[in-house]
Amino acid sequence: MSHQPLNRRDSIKTLAALGAAASSPFAFAQKPITVGVIYVGPRDDYGYNQAQAEAAAALKKMSGVKVVEEENVPETAAVQKTMTGMIAQDGASLVFPTSFGYFDPHMLAVAGKFPNARFAHCGGMWTEGKHPKNTASYFGYIDECQYLNGVIAGHMSKSGKIGFVAAKPIPQVLRNINAFTMGARSVKPGITCNVIFTGDWSMPVKEAEATNSMADQGVDVFTMHVDGPKVIVETAAKRGKMVCGYHASQAKLAPQAYLTGAEWNWLTAYTTFLEAARSGKPHPNFIRGGLKEGYVKMSAYGPTVTEPAKKAADAVKASMIAGKFDIFKGPLKDNKGKEIIAAGKSFKQTDLELEKMNYLVEGVNGSI
Amino acid sequence: MHSRAKDILLPIAAIIAALLLFGVFVWFAGVNPVEVWVLLFKGAFGDWYSWQNTLQRAAPLMLTALCVAIPARAGLTIIGAEGSVVLGGLACAWMAQTIPLPGNMMGTALLCIAGALLGGLWIALAGWLRQYRGINETISSLLLAYVAIGLFKHLVEGPLRDPGSLNKPSTFAIAEGLRISGISGTDVHWGLVIGVLACIASGLWFRLTSSGFAVRVVGGNPRAAQLVGLPASKLILLACALGGACAGLAGAIEVAAVHTSANASLIAGYGYAGILVSFIARHHPFAIIPVAILFGGFGAAGSLLQRRLGLPDASVQVLQGIAFVLILASEALRDVNWKAVFSRMAAFGPSEPTPVVIAGLTRNPDLGAPTWTPDQVRGDTK
Numbered sequence: 001m002s003h004q005p006l007n008r009r010d011s012i013k014t015l016a017a018l019g020a021a022a023s024s025p026f027a028f029a030q031k032p033i034t035v036g037v038i039y040v041g042p043r044d045d046y047g048y049n050q051a052q053a054e055a056a057a058a059l060k061k062m063s064g065v066k067v068v069e070e071e072n073v074p075e076t077a078a079v080q081k082t083m084t085g086m087i088a089q090d091g092a093s094l095v096f097p098t099s100f101g102y103f104d105p106h107m108l109a110v111a112g113k114f115p116n117a118r119f120a121h122c123g124g125m126w127t128e129g130k131h132p133k134n135t136a137s138y139f140g141y142i143d144e145c146q147y148l149n150g151v152i153a154g155h156m157s158k159s160g161k162i163g164f165v166a167a168k169p170i171p172q173v174l175r176n177i178n179a180f181t182m183g184a185r186s187v188k189p190g191i192t193c194n195v196i197f198t199g200d201w202s203m204p205v206k207e208a209e210a211t212n213s214m215a216d217q218g219v220d221v222f223t224m225h226v227d228g229p230k231v232i233v234e235t236a237a238k239r240g241k242m243v244c245g246y247h248a249s250q251a252k253l254a255p256q257a258y259l260t261g262a263e264w265n266w267l268t269a270y271t272t273f274l275e276a277a278r279s280g281k282p283h284p285n286f287i288r289g290g291l292k293e294g295y296v297k298m299s300a301y302g303p304t305v306t307e308p309a310k311k312a313a314d315a316v317k318a319s320m321i322a323g324k325f326d327i328f329k330g331p332l333k334d335n336k337g338k339e340i341i342a343a344g345k346s347f348k349q350t351d352l353e354l355e356k357m358n359y360l361v362e363g364v365n366g367s368i
Numbered sequence: 369m370h371s372r373a374k375d376i377l378l379p380i381a382a383i384i385a386a387l388l389l390f391g392v393f394v395w396f397a398g399v400n401p402v403e404v405w406v407l408l409f410k411g412a413f414g415d416w417y418s419w420q421n422t423l424q425r426a427a428p429l430m431l432t433a434l435c436v437a438i439p440a441r442a443g444l445t446i447i448g449a450e451g452s453v454v455l456g457g458l459a460c461a462w463m464a465q466t467i468p469l470p471g472n473m474m475g476t477a478l479l480c481i482a483g484a485l486l487g488g489l490w491i492a493l494a495g496w497l498r499q500y501r502g503i504n505e506t507i508s509s510l511l512l513a514y515v516a517i518g519l520f521k522h523l524v525e526g527p528l529r530d531p532g533s534l535n536k537p538s539t540f541a542i543a544e545g546l547r548i549s550g551i552s553g554t555d556v557h558w559g560l561v562i563g564v565l566a567c568i569a570s571g572l573w574f575r576l577t578s579s580g581f582a583v584r585v586v587g588g589n590p591r592a593a594q595l596v597g598l599p600a601s602k603l604i605l606l607a608c609a610l611g612g613a614c615a616g617l618a619g620a621i622e623v624a625a626v627h628t629s630a631n632a633s634l635i636a637g638y639g640y641a642g643i644l645v646s647f648i649a650r651h652h653p654f655a656i657i658p659v660a661i662l663f664g665g666f667g668a669a670g671s672l673l674q675r676r677l678g679l680p681d682a683s684v685q686v687l688q689g690i691a692f693v694l695i696l697a698s699e700a701l702r703d704v705n706w707k708a709v710f711s712r713m714a715a716f717g718p719s720e721p722t723p724v725v726i727a728g729l730t731r732n733p734d735l736g737a738p739t740w741t742p743d744q745v746r747g748d749t750k
Contacts, residue, residue, distance in 0.1 A: 069674065074637075075636070077424050081671065084417060105626070170534065
């Protein structure tokens, strides 16, 4: 268990302990609160929504916290209605609209109507002066975990070809593709990463086709950035290939093929907002973090991962947690040979420049 | 029973039966059915929030249902309203970012007209393919919807993209003055009024005008319509264009009232939901209004059901499924002669065997011949 200080069971144990502590008189100062959580897909998708739902389930176990949830809410007027209903009908004072498309215009529209409620959105770019004070955005630097996925993939790949099934060529996705590729090439510089964009967040048929076609081309380690990685994990395993997960742990779906995975640990963000709301402190408007801050975590290593691979990944992870490791540093070229970052220059994770990423790095076979 | 009374009573009976069945269903899942019924009502029609929720969900469905209903009256089964919705939204956003428009109601009206035009052209294309190229309009309209979504994504993520929309590719937001606002301070936008007016207008068109009547004649029997000199193909194209215009208008309104820019969130399945609404309303424009509100109510009630009881979203889809299957099945009871059923039920006791009538074999009962029994028929004894 030494590799996984932040797995879910442990967090729940910690929370149970917190819950027990809450029965002491000290906790009476905290008033009861109702929290609303809104998902764009099903809560049990082994992916994006499940990662959020796991944090919501942990909140439910805290004393004095009531959680109301709604799944499969489209990014239309429907989500505005759900937010309104949570606040006006269920008495929620803190709402988590978790899909990217809920931010503008939906959350902003509802936030203006309910100035006393707090809103915390996943992935958006809250900007001082532009967005209301009762709204916020949280996100995690999960490219750190994708880099570690890459390090493991680099050690495990026999063909020297790894694959990435991606939804859309947007900055958050490109950042993951680049980090994964660079992680693998840090092990063996000759490795190439094939990327296929399916065009949307949930396209199970295209995801399976992409996985199969890359397997045919000799790719032997897969990872992805789509809402529900289930299909890709299962298809890769069926083809006898290896896979690194994303969003939540998919180890259960393919215990032998699953190497490791990049997971969110949203409980860190959720509790930050919850504590501020309960104690009446100002709403933290813009919070982000990586492995160090506990916003993201790695899945436990699968049974086939070799010792040297584990050791290499753990070393990089330790250096990331110590704040000594930058993923995006010069000299860095894109896959058309153009220099992106000059030698000697490096970007910290917090650098907003990285949130505008519009290139694929050297070693990626694919185009935006 | 009078036919108009049947029109209203049969669906209501079907909905009540669906609610009872759904009660049994959730009871097996360990939830108190009475609590579910109360929440369903509260969520859809219980208070002002619920009403706003229901009506706002209903607004786009009225227009997309018309995209199925109007061509259906001309005898076509069009199921590609989704394509017109996204193209209507695209036309609206594209016009707002390329042509300087007055920032008032005139400008908004022009945006809506642009959406309606492109949406109308798209479905008219499906009608043209049928009339002049012999391509089945159901399949072509569905496939054209995929083409439309592909075009939409290409343009929104490419040439028309606002470079500032980093992680959610969108067109530029349309100007504040061009947006459609809520009706006097409520959350319900003017799209609802437009939807209701469109339903009433097309209902009256079919009922009161000669061109509307001509479309119905074409839908009833195109050969007969041609024999009496009606331009069947033109009327079919007109019906398709009008239906598509309604769906295109729905897309333009969604962009101008809700999304403020064209982006992938517009592809939310309104076009497909409209198919169901239109079929439940039996392609009758007036009936679309209450059916769309019922549909919106299911959505709103489902939301409250999830939040209060923690039931999965699928449970509401089960209810919708039961309700719509029963409503469609209740159509089978329309032609039942209820008096005969009741009198048969009243005549309690062992029933006489009904003679099996086989043409050419069974003797005419008017001749006063002895009753044939099934055995005799099978044994060919004369």
